[in-house]
Amino acid sequence: MRFTGKILKLLVGIGLVNYTIFVIFWQLKGTMNLNTRVARNQNNTALWKSNTSSTTLLTTTTTTTTLSTTTESVKDSKSYMNNVTTKRPEATYIIEPRDIVEPYQMSDYNFKCQNYKREKVFEPSWTMVIFVKSKASNFDRRKVIRSTWGKYKVVGSVRLEKVFVLGKVEETEIQTKIKLENETNGDMLQYTGPDDYRNMPLKISSAMQWAAHNLPPEFIYASTDDDFLLNFASALKLIQQRIETRQQTKKLNLTETLKSLPIYCLYYKGDKTKPERNKGNKYYISEKEYSTETYPPYCGGGFYTISVEMLRELHNLSRVTITLPMDDVWVTGLLRQKLGRGDDNIEIIQPPKPVPKNKIIWKHFWGDYGKKQKNIPKMLYDSWRAWEPEIASKPFCIR
Ligand SMILES: *[C@@H]1O[C@H](CO)[C@@H](O)[C@H](O)[C@H]1NC(C)=O
Numbered sequence: 001m002r003f004t005g006k007i008l009k010l011l012v013g014i015g016l017v018n019y020t021i022f023v024i025f026w027q028l029k030g031t032m033n034l035n036t037r038v039a040r041n042q043n044n045t046a047l048w049k050s051n052t053s054s055t056t057l058l059t060t061t062t063t064t065t066t067l068s069t070t071t072e073s074v075k076d077s078k079s080y081m082n083n084v085t086t087k088r089p090e091a092t093y094i095i096e097p098r099d100i101v102e103p104y105q106m107s108d109y110n111f112k113c114q115n116y117k118r119e120k121v122f123e124p125s126w127t128m129v130i131f132v133k134s135k136a137s138n139f140d141r142r143k144v145i146r147s148t149w150g151k152y153k154v155v156g157s158v159r160l161e162k163v164f165v166l167g168k169v170e171e172t173e174i175q176t177k178i179k180l181e182n183e184t185n186g187d188m189l190q191y192t193g194p195d196d197y198r199n200m201p202l203k204i205s206s207a208m209q210w211a212a213h214n215l216p217p218e219f220i221y222a223s224t225d226d227d228f229l230l231n232f233a234s235a236l237k238l239i240q241q242r243i244e245t246r247q248q249t250k251k252l253n254l255t256e257t258l259k260s261l262p263i264y265c266l267y268y269k270g271d272k273t274k275p276e277r278n279k280g281n282k283y284y285i286s287e288k289e290y291s292t293e294t295y296p297p298y299c300g301g302g303f304y305t306i307s308v309e310m311l312r313e314l315h316n317l318s319r320v321t322i323t324l325p326m327d328d329v330w331v332t333g334l335l336r337q338k339l340g341r342g343d344d345n346i347e348i349i350q351p352p353k354p355v356p357k358n359k360i361i362w363k364h365f366w367g368d369y370g371k372k373q374k375n376i377p378k379m380l381y382d383s384w385r386a387w388e389p390e391i392a393s394k395p396f397c398i399r
C-alpha cells in the first residue's frame with residue numbers, strides 16, 4: 001500500500017509555474033437565489049463577493065453568508081462537541097476506484113510524459129488524491145474533467161489522482177451508464193447512501209472513510225466539486241512551497257512533514273463567518289440548528305486539502321457527530337475543532353496578497369440552475385484551455 005519508496009521511471013525535470021489569467025464565476029448549488037456571498041481571509045477582510053450574475057473582488061464589505069441546506073436537527077454548536085449516542089454505520093460502496101494506491105508501472109498505463117530530462121529515475125515527492133463530489137447524473141462534467149485537469153497524473157514531482165464521489169441512484173438507466181463509466185475509467189467511488197445535495201455530509205464522510213482506509217498517511221486528501229476549476233500549475237507550486245518551508249522550520253523529514261500538514265484552503269478561508277439568519281435565504285440556518293454567532297474558521301468547499309493522517313481522525317469523529325448541511329464548515333471547521341486542532345491548523349493558500357484578479361488560482365462556475373451559465377462542461381473546458389499552456393510548459397505526464 002505504501003507508495004513512497006517505489007520508484008517511478010520518468011524523464012525528470014523540475015519547476016512548476018507562474019500564475020495566470022482568468023475570470024471568476026461562482027456557483028451556488030441548489031436552486032438559484034440572488035443572495036450575495038462574501039469570502040474573507042484570516043483577518044476578516046472580504047476578498048470577493050458574488051451573486052448569481054457577477055463576482056466582485058473587494059477590500060471591505062459588511063455582508064457575510066455561506067452555504068447551507070437542512071438535515072438532522074441540531075440543538076446548538078455545543079452539540080457538535082458531544083457524540084451522538086448511536087455511531088453512524090460505516091459507509092458501504094457499490095463502486096470503488098482502481099489504481100489509486102499502487103505505485104506507477106509506467107508501462108501499464110500508457111503514460112505520455114513531456115519536458116522531463118531524459119533517463120532520470122524519479123520518485124514522486126508527494127501524492128494528492130482529489131475527491132470530486134459529483135452528482136451521479138453529471139456524466140458530461142466528469143467527461144470534461146477527465147479530458148482536462150483530470151488527465152494529468154504527474155506534474156513536476158507531484159503525483160495526482162482523482163476520484164469522483166457519487167451517491168446511489170434509483171434509475172437503472174443511469175446506474176447502467178455509471179457501471180460502464182466505471183469499467184472504462186476506474187476513477188469513481190459510489191457509496192450506497194443518497195446522492196442529493198442535502199446529504200452532502202454523508203457523501204463526504206463516505207469519501208473520507210475510503211481515503212482513511214485505503215490511502216497511506218503521508219498522502220494528501222483533497223476535496224473539490226465537479227464545477228470547480230483549480231489552476232493546478234500555480235496551486236501545486238504554492239503547496240510545494242508550504243511543504244518545503246514547513247520541512248525546514250520544523251526540521252522534519254518529508255514523510256513526517258506530509259503527515260503533519262495543516263488543512264489548506266485553496267479557494268477561500270471562512271473566518272468569523274456568520275450563519276445566514278435570514279429566513280428567506282436558501283442558506284438559512286436557524287439558531288436552533290446552530291446557535292453560536294459565527295462558524296469556526298473553515299475552508300470553502302471549492303478546494304481544500306487534508307493530510308490523510310489527520311483525515312483518519314476526522315473521519316472517526318464524523319461518524320459520531322451530528323451533521324451540518326454545509327459539509328465544508330462541518331469537516332474543516334467543526335470536526336477539526338472537535339479534534340482539538342486549533343485554528344493554526346487551517347491555512348489559506350493564495351498567491352501573495354493583494355491578489356490581482358488575473359492571479360486568482362481558481363474558477364467556480366454557476367451550476368445548472370443559473371440561466372446564464374448552463375453549459376458548465378463547455379465553460380470548464382474553455383477555461384482550462386486558457387490555463388493549459390502553463391501546465392503544459394512544465395514536466396508532466398498524462399494518461
Ligand atoms: C493579517 O494581519 C496581520 C497584521 O496586520 C498581517 O501581518 C497579516 O499578513 C494579515 N494576513 C492576511 C492574510 O492578510
Ligand SMILES: *[C@@H]1O[C@H](CO)[C@@H](O)[C@H](O)[C@H]1NC(C)=O
Nearest residue numbers: 034050051052053054055056
Ligand atoms: C450582482 O452584483 C453586481 C455587482 O455588485 C450588481 O451590479 C448586480 O446588480 C447584482 N445582481 C443581482 C441580480 O443582484
Ligand SMILES: *[C@@H]1O[C@H](CO)[C@@H](O)[C@H](O)[C@H]1NC(C)=O
Nearest residue numbers: 081082083084087316317320
Ligand atoms: C467521541 O468519540 C470519539 C471517537 O469515537 C472519542 O475519541 C471522543 O473521546 C468522544 N468524545 C466525547 C465527548 O465523548
Ligand SMILES: *[C@@H]1O[C@H](CO)[C@@H](O)[C@H](O)[C@H]1NC(C)=O
Nearest residue numbers: 094095096179182183184186
Ligand atoms: C468496476 O470496474 C471494475 C473493472 O472492470 C470491475 O472489476 C468492477 O466490478 C466494476 N464495478 C461495478 C460495480 O460494476
Ligand SMILES: *[C@@H]1O[C@H](CO)[C@@H](O)[C@H](O)[C@H]1NC(C)=O
Nearest residue numbers: 004005252253254255256257
Ligand atoms: C522520518 O522520520 C520518522 C520519525 O523520526 C522516522 O520514523 C522515519 O523513518 C523517517 N522517514 C524517512 C523516510 O527517513
Ligand SMILES: *[C@@H]1O[C@H](CO)[C@@H](O)[C@H](O)[C@H]1NC(C)=O
Nearest residue numbers: 309311312313314315316317
Ligand atoms: C478510528 O476508529 C477505529 C475503530 O474504532 C480505530 O480502530 C482507529 O484506530 C481509529 N483511528 C484513528 C486515527 O483515530
